[in-house]
Amino acid sequence: MSILFGIFGLLIGSFINVLIYRLPLNKNIVFPRSACPHCHAIIPWYFNIPVLSFLFLRGKCAYCRSRISLQYPLVELINGIVYYLLAKNVTMLSFELLPIILKALVFSLLVAHVVVDLRHQLLPDGINIFLAIFLFTLSLLNGEWLRGLYGMILGLILPLIVTYLFYLVKGVVGLGGGDIKLFGALGLFLGPLGVIQNIFVSCLLGSVVGIVLILTKTLKRDKPIPFGPFIILVAITQIYFPSHFQRAMAAIF
Ligand SMILES: [Zn+2]
Numbered sequence: 001m002s003i004l005f006g007i008f009g010l011l012i013g014s015f016i017n018v019l020i021y022r023l024p025l026n027k028n029i030v031f032p033r034s035a036c037p038h039c040h041a042i043i044p045w046y047f048n049i050p051v052l053s054f055l056f057l058r059g060k061c062a063y064c065r066s067r068i069s070l071q072y073p074l075v076e077l078i079n080g081i082v083y084y085l086l087a088k089n090v091t092m093l094s095f096e097l098l099p100i101i102l103k104a105l106v107f108s109l110l111v112a113h114v115v116v117d118l119r120h121q122l123l124p125d126g127i128n129i130f131l132a133i134f135l136f137t138l139s140l141l142n143g144e145w146l147r148g149l150y151g152m153i154l155g156l157i158l159p160l161i162v163t164y165l166f167y168l169v170k171g172v173v174g175l176g177g178g179d180i181k182l183f184g185a186l187g188l189f190l191g192p193l194g195v196i197q198n199i200f201v202s203c204l205l206g207s208v209v210g211i212v213l214i215l216t217k218t219l220k221r222d223k224p225i226p227f228g229p230f231i232i233l234v235a236i237t238q239i240y241f242p243s244h245f246q247r248a249m250a251a252i253f
Pocket residue numbers: 036037038039040041061062063064065066
């Protein structure tokens with residue numbers, strides 16, 4: 001069962017790569033078929049097998065030999081591994097599979113968000129909407145939809161206030177609209193307390209990394225760093241390792 005799920009994860013990972021490439025360009029995510037971004041040759045199915053094709057082609061396009069980004073097999077592999085691990089204790093097809101599938105799909109969308117934000121400083125609305133739908137369904141299944149709604153409201157309002165205060169003090173906009181919508185979507189599952197914890201920890205983490213990058217001169221002072229990956233790193237800990245996260249919180253405060 002978990003092997004099957006792992007293969008499913010590899011295929012979803014392959015689709016996530018399509019989203020990462022096409023969403024920021026506002027291209028249709030289903031048609032046309034995948035093509036090499038350099039020579040535009042259509043990629044046949046046998047060169048589009050997750051991870052294996054990349055290894056077989058040694059990371060180069062079969063037609064123009066230009067390099068294929070390592071992002072493709074990495075995104076496929078991490079999805080495959082996480083799907084495998086999530087389904088590890090599932091022995092048969094049952095209703096219990098639904099929350100696991102939802103959590104797996106949420107993970108894939110979070111991976112897409114991280115790569116798009118790192119590449120384009122953008123968290124696409126389409127991904128936020130599907131995250132919201134899947135996370136709210138999870139809350140419904142847990143019987144905690146009301147807590148989810150409060151979490152969403154807080155997730156939208158609190159970052160807006162923080163951004164506004166930041167703007168008053170420093171005169172620049174701190175969080176982007178995509179970040180705020182992401183907090184709203186995550187709130188649907190994390191609830192009010194979870195959202196507050198995420199905002200606090202991700203801001204702390206982002207500031208520390210930002211200061212280190214500026215001190216080591218990796219980054220120019222006035223160049224913004226994408227904030228989505230910090231929110232998502234914290235959210236992944238909260239969603240998939242809740243007991244570890246709570247222990248860390250208890251240790252810090
Ligand atoms: Zn090519």
